[in-house]
Amino acid sequence: MSMPECRKELKKYFNHLMSLVEGLYAIIITDRDGVPVFKVSTENAPELALRPTFLSTFGMATDQASKLGLSKNKSMISTYSAFQVVHLNKLPLIVTMVASSKTNTGMLLALERDFDNVLKDMRAVVDIS
Numbered sequence: 001m002s003m004p005e006c007r008k009e010l011k012k013y014f015n016h017l018m019s020l021v022e023g024l025y026a027i028i029i030t031d032r033d034g035v036p037v038f039k040v041s042t043e044n045a046p047e048l049a050l051r052p053t054f055l056s057t058f059g060m061a062t063d064q065a066s067k068l069g070l071s072k073n074k075s076m077i078s079t080y081s082a083f084q085v086v087h088l089n090k091l092p093l094i095v096t097m098v099a100s101s102k103t104n105t106g107m108l109l110a111l112e113r114d115f116d117n118v119l120k121d122m123r124a125v126v127d128i129s
Contacts, residue, residue: 008036010118014040015113020106022091025083026050029122030094032059034089037093037122046083058087058094075112077105088112090119 018024018040026041026049034056041050048054057074065073076087079101086094086108095115097108 010038011040013118014038017111018042021099021103021111023103024056024097024108025100026098028055028096028098029119030055030096033093033094034059034094041098044100049083049085049096055094055096057114058089058096062087062089062094075109084108088115090115090123093119093123095119 002075014027018027024040025045028036028041029038030036030052034052034054036052036055039050062073065076069079072089074089076089078085078087079126082100082101083102084101084105086097086099086105088097097111099108
């Protein structure tokens with residue numbers, strides 16, 4: 001499968017996942033430095049939450065949280081008045097989901113298993129580069 005076809009299939013898959021959870025506005029996959037590898041979003045996604053400067057903060061925060069002696073940090077949830085942001089630690093990749101504050105957080109966390117197969121292939125690409 002060519003790269004454009006692969007991206008098209010990924011976009012279709014992630015848009016499907018977004019349709020499963022009401023109020024999910026964006027799914028962004030980044031490297032540990034916050035550089036976007038892949039992104040799907042709706043017009044409701046807040047612009048600032050899609051920027052690499054915002055996305056890179058989880059990488060630093062998860063490193064610090066892992067120093068607490070409670071083992072490796074798996075996820076982080078931040079809630080704001082209108083939005084919530086869920087980060088999943090899949091190093092060397094990080095999955096960030098931006099959703100409405102009213103969205104069921106458990107449903108967002110349940111998407112983790114749906115990401116695993118796709119991330120396996122993406123992880124190989126990021127590990128090489």
